[in-house]
Amino acid sequence: MITIDGQTFSFEPGETILDVASRNGIFIPTLCYLKGATPTGACRICLVEVDGARNLVASCATPAGIDMVVSTDSPRVVKARRLNLELLLSSGYHNCLVQDMEPDAWTDLQLKGLDRDEHKDICPAYGECRLQAFAVKYGVKTGRFEPKETPYVFENVNPFIARDFSRCILCGRCVQACNEIQVNNAISQGYRGSRSKIVASGDRALKDSDCVFCGECIQACPVGALVPADVVFKGHLRTDEKKVRTTCGYCGVGCQLNLHIYEDKVVRVTGVEQSGPNYGSLCVKGRFGYDFMTHPDRLKTPRIKRNGEFSEATWDEALDFVTDRLRRIKETSGPDSIMILSSARITNEENYLAQKFSRAVIGTNNIDHCARL
Amino acid sequence: MTNPIKDIEKSDAILIIGSNTTENHPVLSSYVKRAKTFKGTKLLVIDPRRVPIVRHADLWLRLKPGTDVACINGMMHVILDERLYDEEYVRSRTTGFDMLKKVMERYTPEYVEGITGIPKEQLVEAARIYGKAGAASILYAMGITQHTTGTDNVKSLANLAMLCGNVGIEGGGVNPLRGQNNVQGACDMGALPNVYTGYQKVTDDSVRAHMERAWGVDKLPKDAGLPVTDMMQKALEGEVKALYVIGENPMVSDPDLTHAKKCLENLDFLIVQDIFMTETAQMADVVLPSASFAEKDGTFTNTERKVQRVRKALHPPGEAKEDGEIIRELSERMGYPMKYDNAESIMREISEVTPSYCGINYDRLEREEIHWPCTGTDHPGTPCLHMDRFTCGLGVFHAIEYAPPAEVPDEEYPLYLTTGRVLYQFHTRSMTMKSDGLNVLAPECFVEISVQDAEQYQINEGDAIKVVSRRGEIEARAKISNQAFTGTVFIPFHYADAAANTLTHAALDPVSRIPEYKVCAVKIERA
Ligand code: SF4
Ligand code: SF4
Numbered sequence: 001m002i003t004i005d006g007q008t009f010s011f012e013p014g015e016t017i018l019d020v021a022s023r024n025g026i027f028i029p030t031l032c033y034l035k036g037a038t039p040t041g042a043c044r045i046c047l048v049e050v051d052g053a054r055n056l057v058a059s060c061a062t063p064a065g066i067d068m069v070v071s072t073d074s075p076r077v078v079k080a081r082r083l084n085l086e087l088l089l090s091s092g093y094h095n096c097l098v099q100d101m102e103p104d105a106w107t108d109l110q111l112k113g114l115d116r117d118e119h120k121d122i123c124p125a126y127g128e129c130r131l132q133a134f135a136v137k138y139g140v141k142t143g144r145f146e147p148k149e150t151p152y153v154f155e156n157v158n159p160f161i162a163r164d165f166s167r168c169i170l171c172g173r174c175v176q177a178c179n180e181i182q183v184n185n186a187i188s189q190g191y192r193g194s195r196s197k198i199v200a201s202g203d204r205a206l207k208d209s210d211c212v213f214c215g216e217c218i219q220a221c222p223v224g225a226l227v228p229a230d231v232v233f234k235g236h237l238r239t240d241e242k243k244v245r246t247t248c249g250y251c252g253v254g255c256q257l258n259l260h261i262y263e264d265k266v267v268r269v270t271g272v273e274q275s276g277p278n279y280g281s282l283c284v285k286g287r288f289g290y291d292f293m294t295h296p297d298r299l300k301t302p303r304i305k306r307n308g309e310f311s312e313a314t315w316d317e318a319l320d321f322v323t324d325r326l327r328r329i330k331e332t333s334g335p336d337s338i339m340i341l342s343s344a345r346i347t348n349e350e351n352y353l354a355q356k357f358s359r360a361v362i363g364t365n366n367i368d369h370c371a372r373l
Numbered sequence: 374m375t376n377p378i379k380d381i382e383k384s385d386a387i388l389i390i391g392s393n394t395t396e397n398h399p400v401l402s403s404y405v406k407r408a409k410t411f412k413g414t415k416l417l418v419i420d421p422r423r424v425p426i427v428r429h430a431d432l433w434l435r436l437k438p439g440t441d442v443a444c445i446n447g448m449m450h451v452i453l454d455e456r457l458y459d460e461e462y463v464r465s466r467t468t469g470f471d472m473l474k475k476v477m478e479r480y481t482p483e484y485v486e487g488i489t490g491i492p493k494e495q496l497v498e499a500a501r502i503y504g505k506a507g508a509a510s511i512l513y514a515m516g517i518t519q520h521t522t523g524t525d526n527v528k529s530l531a532n533l534a535m536l537c538g539n540v541g542i543e544g545g546g547v548n549p550l551r552g553q554n555n556v557q558g559a560c561d562m563g564a565l566p567n568v569y570t571g572y573q574k575v576t577d578d579s580v581r582a583h584m585e586r587a588w589g590v591d592k593l594p595k596d597a598g599l600p601v602t603d604m605m606q607k608a609l610e611g612e613v614k615a616l617y618v619i620g621e622n623p624m625v626s627d628p629d630l631t632h633a634k635k636c637l638e639n640l641d642f643l644i645v646q647d648i649f650m651t652e653t654a655q656m657a658d659v660v661l662p663s664a665s666f667a668e669k670d671g672t673f674t675n676t677e678r679k680v681q682r683v684r685k686a687l688h689p690p691g692e693a694k695e696d697g698e699i700i701r702e703l704s705e706r707m708g709y710p711m712k713y714d715n716a717e718s719i720m721r722e723i724s725e726v727t728p729s730y731c732g733i734n735y736d737r738l739e740r741e742e743i744h745w746p747c748t749g750t751d752h753p754g755t756p757c758l759h760m761d762r763f764t765c766g767l768g769v770f771h772a773i774e775y776a777p778p779a780e781v782p783d784e785e786y787p788l789y790l791t792t793g794r795v796l797y798q799f800h801t802r803s804m805t806m807k808s809d810g811l812n813v814l815a816p817e818c819f820v821e822i823s824v825q826d827a828e829q830y831q832i833n834e835g836d837a838i839k840v841v842s843r844r845g846e847i848e849a850r851a852k853i854s855n856q857a858f859t860g861t862v863f864i865p866f867h868y869a870d871a872a873a874n875t876l877t878h879a880a881l882d883p884v885s886r887i888p889e890y891k892v893c894a895v896k897i898e899r900a
Contacts, residue, residue, distance in 0.1 A: 301692050322703060367564055368566050
């Protein structure tokens with residue numbers, strides 16, 4: 001048994017303090033922890049106090065022990081967390097909280113940061129950033145430590161992923177996601193000390209690396225350092241998006257995804273983390289291949305071809321035309337002269353109707369789809 | 374799939390054959406990569422191309438296109454010879470073993486090397502990896518089925534899996550990976566010429582009588598209908614006069630496109646219902662605008678037989694309508710009103726007429742992950758098939774002899790052509806070509822060619838080359854790559870303006886009626 005915040009719990013061998021706590025609904029804040037990957041203990045936000053231990057320990061990397069007594073929210077823990085949050089906030093252009101401060105409290109560097117093109121707008125992670133959320137929760141503001149200027153420029157040379165090193169907190173969550181969840185091995189921790197950077201294949205642009213643009217790293221990034229290129233300059237806040245859970249429309253794996261909708265348009269896609277088969281993972285098509293849905297080339301009205309030319313028609317005209325022709329062909333040549341090619345694109349319910357239409361209405365078993373093609 | 378996707382991480386060995394998993398089923402491939410990297414699972418890949426998953430493999434067998442049966446038989450030969458098979462399983466759960474054993478005798482590693490080009494030591498090693506593993510999973514895709522011997526290929530894989538006791542166990546199985554989101558569901562729903570929902574035969578009188586009652590009609594047709602691949606020929610012969618195409622694009626996806634075009638042109642009436650003006654829609658008499666998956670409610674069934682919800686997130690553009698609604702309006706006009714309140718009520722009817730979907734309803738799908746067969750509302754579903762017994766009792770071994778592909782290289786057409794997909798595009802590209810980003814990453818068609826072949830034909834990277842088969846020719850740029858097998862070129866079939874299917878052969882598997890997309894003979898020259 002282990003005691004956490006005064007409650008005792010049983011645990012399985014190999015479970016960490018964090019595992020036991022979250023299984024029992026006790027909240028410990030985390031930034032770098034990534035389910036399914038080896039804990040790195042890099043962010044030092046999940047610190048807890050263990051009776052008898054001299055230092056605070058990272059709960060994500062410390063195994064639960066028999067008779068262990070843990071406090072997740074003691075004054076000492078909170079103080080350490082606040083300090084770590086402050087340090088993380090000062091590690092780059094985390095301007096979202098700064099904007100709430102008095103103008104003369106802004107450091108020159110932060111002003112300069114806001115001048116840079118990509119920082120004109122509010123941070124694209126605003127409202128979803130975990131660092132921001134914890135900073136608010138723990139009442140932490142920037143200003144005590146002078147933010148360092150990042151030596152690395154904003155990377156936006158591929159169509160899908162924008163990398164803003166100035167907002168990277170080096171928690172390494174993206175590296176874990178890439179190497180241990182998707183196993184694409186495209187990125188790793190590079191350099192040391194103040195030059196630390198998450199690098200792709202020996203510090204190249206993602207597009208010139210082994211990256212396959214699955215976007216697992218974006219989904220893993222707890223701050224605004226990795227964001228879909230599409231949303232970098234969009235004006236709306238993430239909190240204004242409507243989220244609809246559905247199933248990917250491409251391959252047969254059937255990943256569960258959230259379409260994020262703003263003004264009847266898909267603005268980004270995220271993987272559903274709680275459920276299989278993908279547990280949050282997606283591939284490049286599922287995550288980024290959504291433009292077709294609201295593309296201007298979508299067919300919007302029925303068309304009938306007359307003398308080799310298409311002209312637009314009303315639904316009544318088109319459907320009457322179809323019914324009329326099908327009826328006549330059925331009468332003169334029999335139902336088996338008609339064939340229906342249904343689709344692996346449409347739903348089960350629609351396929352059911354298509355075969356029912358073929359069999360019960362037209363009167364033919366000539367129905368198939370593209371499974372063979 | 375006989376087994377659920379999550380089982381992959383429970384396998385001791387994984388055999389991937391005829392599947393470019395990382396590009397075509399990316400998220401599923403990460404299960405394989407994790408198993409290999411973190412769980413000590415052995416990974417075997419059998420493929421003519423050095424597909425990207427080979428990077429992770431313990432062993433890769435490069436075989437000549439279309440020689441899969443010989444290769445699998447060779448593995449079984451070694452497994453029998455070294456007594457690596459599961460004798461208890463074979464005795465208690467299968468039949469036909471003696472015949473299998475007899476036929477396999479011939480397939481010595483030497484003999485198989487002659488057919489497949491796989492060095493005999495490698496074949497033996499592969500057989501040992503698969504044969505010695507506790508639970509071994511087989512993953513395959515169109516590289517197995519799109520052959521004139523596709524059915525034989527699948528049966529051979531089933532033989533191999535049963536021989537080693539790998540069917541009906543966690544981490545095992547024979548697992549086809551479905552290429553399109555709802556191929557599984559379209560089959561389950563009876564969008565097939567010979568079955569109603571849940572694979573109930575149209576030729577079975579009692580099934581038909583049941584459907585007649587359920588649908589309130591007199592006489593449902595008795596005889597099986599035409600598969601799409603036969604339909605084309607019948608259109609040309611004038612027997613099929615009208616075709617109603619829903620969300621498909623045969624003018625890019627069919628084999629031997631020149632022939633396919635002639636067939637479609639011969640129709641009296643072509644209706645195409647789609648979200649874009651596809652190549653096929655251009656040929657139609659009527660085009661009906663439909664809704665994309667993001668604009669409707671319903672379900673898809675994925676490759677592991679799991680039924681999952683699709684939810685409406687957007688409004689269809691303009692006057693476009695959901696496919697189901699269009700079908701219902703046509704039906705009503707033809708004198709048979711289909712009255713449903715919503716997609717959920719259609720699912721209710723499906724569950725009433727389909728034993729394997731009997732326990733599936735939207736309420737449960739909100740809370741549970743359900744794999745069919747699910748035979749009652751208190752049935753949990755069946756993630757893993759054939760656990761205690763096969764559907765038909767004993768598992769049957771089909772002793773199968775190797776037969777060559779329908780068209781092999783000769784003097785005039787000296788190279789093999791094989792086709793497939795790339796990561797950044799999908800099928801006939803009607804959706805992915807609308808993404809600027811995806812087009813940046815995979816802008817145009819290419820001909821993947823080995824370094825040796827490039828040298829022999831004096832072709833440089835990026836050269837425009839002409840690829841010619843007995844059926845047609847296309848032009849595309851050369852991509853010299855160590856993924857290619859000398860003597861074989863690969864072309865993705867996505868691109869309508871250089872459609873690989875102009876070249877492919879429409880020869881069909883006699884049972885599955887699937888065309889041999891994966892092998893034909895071509896010649897190349899600088900354009
Ligand atoms: S997009 Fe995917 S492959 Fe590329 S760096 Fe991110 S996680 Fe790795
Ligand atoms: S996200 Fe990728 S792997 Fe997942 S279903 Fe979609 S296409 Fe398949």
